[in-house]
Amino acid sequence: MAGAGDWGRGRPVSPRLALQITLYEDRGFQGRHHECSSDHPNLQPYLSRCNSVRVDSGCWMLYELPNYSGLQYFLRRGDYADHQQWMGLSDSVRSCRLIPHASSHRLRIYDPEDYRGQMVEITENCSCLHDRFHLSEIHSFNVLEGSWVLYELLNYRRGGGEGAGRQYLLRPGDYRQYLDWGTTDARVGSLRRAVCGPPWKGSAKIMLGIMWIFLHVSVERGCEAEAKRTASGARMPGPSSTY
Template sequence: MSDNLGCLGRSEDEVTSGSEASESEEGGERRTPGVKEQHSHCPVDSEYYYYYYYYYYYYYCNYVNIHILIFQIIFYEDRNFQGRSYECHSECSDLTSYFRHCNSIRVESGNWILYEHPNYRGHQYFLHRGDYPNFQQWMGYNDSIRSCRVSPQHQGSFRVRIYEKEDFRGQMMDFHEDCSHVYERFRFHDIHSCQVQDGYWMFYEEPNYRGRQYYLRPGEYRRYSDWGASNPRIGSFRRVHYFN
């Protein structure tokens, strides 16, 4: 698809002015402002040609906007959805300028991973659609949320391979389902490395999906520090399903 048809990264005013079909008289010929300039390379200089590309551009922009706005999360500075708020639709590496602290969250759509510090560092939290009136509801350690990202939709199979030692050594085991108690299945309390082959997963430091959380995307993790942990203790893990 041509780059001329893209509208990502544009302000609302720019998108609006580019999608309204106003007409002007120029040299006796009816034209749609802005369209000819974007497609001045077109070999056929006709009103039909310009209008064809205008409608193509218009519907493409609407298509893109629909998919951008599919994800929505609202951060509130105070408990019970009070105080200053900030609405977010995509990942953000630094939320510092939008709010000072976060004590409640409303997830309208999508699966979100929140981080205690900028650049996706610190404590991690997984939130899906729902209301979280205080930070204890998302198992938060404090009211600091400084970056966030959206977990992509995945509706296929899931597979993760865990290892007893670093660099994929020692005892290993494959999992396709959630595991509420790692020691009962794996006979080890620690996971030193793993390979996420399908889907997205959350690791938890304690059994029954409690304690510190770690978000894992498809890829290789040669040591526990690769998924942001300070020790290899993993008590449970589960798949990140997509919630509408």
């Protein structure tokens, strides 16, 4: 495996920049684990359960069932030592999806299905759709820019009971009826942009690792140069003397 001293010698050091999420079977980041850096439709071959998660960077959606179905859980960068910390109703996580970074967010809301009736466009978070737009049900969305998280409850809350306070990922695209985003009714309490910042923002461990590598390489090269100068000086003949 390449070490820090191999940088620039044909074997570049590659910090684990791609690793963004690690799922563990047991609580406290113990037991068998699986690492993901992109969407994964079926985690069953790698994990029988999931009781803790470490998100190194980005925003992710965990899904209770394979193929991005079942209950959904929105996770930001951080450590989740127990599945209850992401309000999971069980230790079942069968698929996950990386939410791409977007510089802007725009979403259109329609009360009736199939984009009929009055349209409202939003670009910022909305903690209570009823207070702001006098809407408690939404039957269609048109997501124009960025990804959004839809919450059934107000103030982006996630319920802890069966069927209470679910959340749903809305990626750019058309949602002509509420079945399109995976729910069984049109109840919507709040909407939030899925924002975690660019991949490099806040990645302190990664940045410190890169700084350490370059510092190590600089010191090593300085030592090599000094050693060469010393060896060259030792080989130079001294002044001749006569007796």
